Amino acid sequence: MKKLNISAAIIALGIFLTGCGSTSDKASGGKVEAENEVKKIIVGTGTQFPNICFLDDKGRLTGYDVELVREIDKRLPDYEFEFKTMEFSNLLLSLETKKIDLIAHQMEVNEERKEKFLFNNEPYNVFPLNVVVHQDNQDIKSVKDLAGKKVIVGATSNSAVLIEKYNKENGGKINIVYSGQGSDDTKTQLKTGRADATISTPFAVDFLNDAADAQQKVVGPALSNSKVFFLLQKGDTEIRDKVDGALKEIKKDGTLTELSTKWLGADYTVAN
Numbered sequence: 001m002k003k004l005n006i007s008a009a010i011i012a013l014g015i016f017l018t019g020c021g022s023t024s025d026k027a028s029g030g031k032v033e034a035e036n037e038v039k040k041i042i043v044g045t046g047t048q049f050p051n052i053c054f055l056d057d058k059g060r061l062t063g064y065d066v067e068l069v070r071e072i073d074k075r076l077p078d079y080e081f082e083f084k085t086m087e088f089s090n091l092l093l094s095l096e097t098k099k100i101d102l103i104a105h106q107m108e109v110n111e112e113r114k115e116k117f118l119f120n121n122e123p124y125n126v127f128p129l130n131v132v133v134h135q136d137n138q139d140i141k142s143v144k145d146l147a148g149k150k151v152i153v154g155a156t157s158n159s160a161v162l163i164e165k166y167n168k169e170n171g172g173k174i175n176i177v178y179s180g181q182g183s184d185d186t187k188t189q190l191k192t193g194r195a196d197a198t199i200s201t202p203f204a205v206d207f208l209n210d211a212a213d214a215q216q217k218v219v220g221p222a223l224s225n226s227k228v229f230f231l232l233q234k235g236d237t238e239i240r241d242k243v244d245g246a247l248k249e250i251k252k253d254g255t256l257t258e259l260s261t262k263w264l265g266a267d268y269t270v271a272n
Contacts, residue, residue: 040080041239043069044091044100048184050207051263052106053085061085064263065104068124071255075246079239089156092117095233102239103231108158113231120240122247123227125260125268129162130218132200134190140197142220147173149196152186154179159199162224187214199223203264227270 045053045065053063061083073081084100094100095117106127109119133140140146143166153159155178167174177195179185187208189195200216208214232240250256256269 038078038080040082041102042100043081043083043102043104044094045069045083045085045104046088046091047085048088049105050204050211051265052204053104064125064259065106067259067263068250068256069104071250071259072243072246075249076242079242088154092156092231095231098233101233101236102243106158106228107231108161108226108228110161116234118232118234118236118240119229120232120243120247121229122244122251123229123270124247124256125228125264126225126270127158127228128201128222128268129159129199129224129226130202130222131197131220132190132205132216132218133197134193135215135217137196137217137219140219143223146197147171148175150175150177150194151197151199152177152179152189152195153199154186158226163199166223187212187216191215203266203268206265 045061047053047055047061049063049065051063052065053061056062066083069081069083073079081102084094086094088105091100091103091105092113095103106125107113107119108127113119131140131143131146140149147170151163151174153163153176160176160178163174163176167176179189186195186198190198191214200218202218205214205216205218209216230243247256251269257267260267260269
């Protein structure tokens with residue numbers, strides 16, 4: 001009887017220790033899991049910006065900004081970057097309302113954006129904006145020839161901000177109109193003569209001419225060559241610093257130049 005009691009006690013103790021070990025393992029496993037948790041970053045971008053963020057012939061999101069974010073994602077194992085596509089005009093509102101964490105869409109710095117949002121510190125390319133007309137147009141040779149002409153641009157775009165500022169400073173003689181959803185409206189109006197010009201980049205013109213027979217050409221010198229950045233929620237310095245660190249590596253090893261040459265046709269990157 002005494003031996004039986006001792007045996008029972010040993011068995012009970014074994015069960016207790018096993019249970020404790022199991023609980024400890026779960027707690028430890030949970031801790032490791034928490035420490036290794038990957039933080040998801042929702043990236044807002046578009047699908048209508050040739051060579052920057054667009055859908056290829058297979059419906060896959062790609063382009064310079066998209067592939068750059070994917071490269072940053074590879075180099076930041078503690079983060080997972082997930083794309084959320086939308087119209088350009090909705091990007092800033094989505095960032096402000098915290099539906100997205102970062103915008104990748106060739107964002108230039110301006111005072112209004114700086115007041116509301118946070119830019120990263122490392123620019124990732126120069127964004128040249130030029131006057132663009134139909135290939136047969138011989139009347140418009142530079143921005144000075146746009147007086148009395150109809151210029152179509154996307155609302156809230158870099159192009160719109162630039163031409164609005166120029167127009168205000170030069171007597172408001174340009175008839176600025178805003179395109180419908182996406183780039184097709186601009187392309188169609190320019191091709192059919194309903195608009196006289198637009199403001200765009202040489203690489204977008206090359207893409208549209210090759211892909212959609214847009215029949216466009218760049219005229220005159222660049223109106224601006226602004227550096228572009230990613231845009232984040234105000235105060236989100238941790239993500240900013242991580243992105244900047246990855247960008248520095250991508251610049252240093254030549255990957256950024258490769259991406260620019262592939263998608264934009266030349267090296268539009270900047271060292272700092």
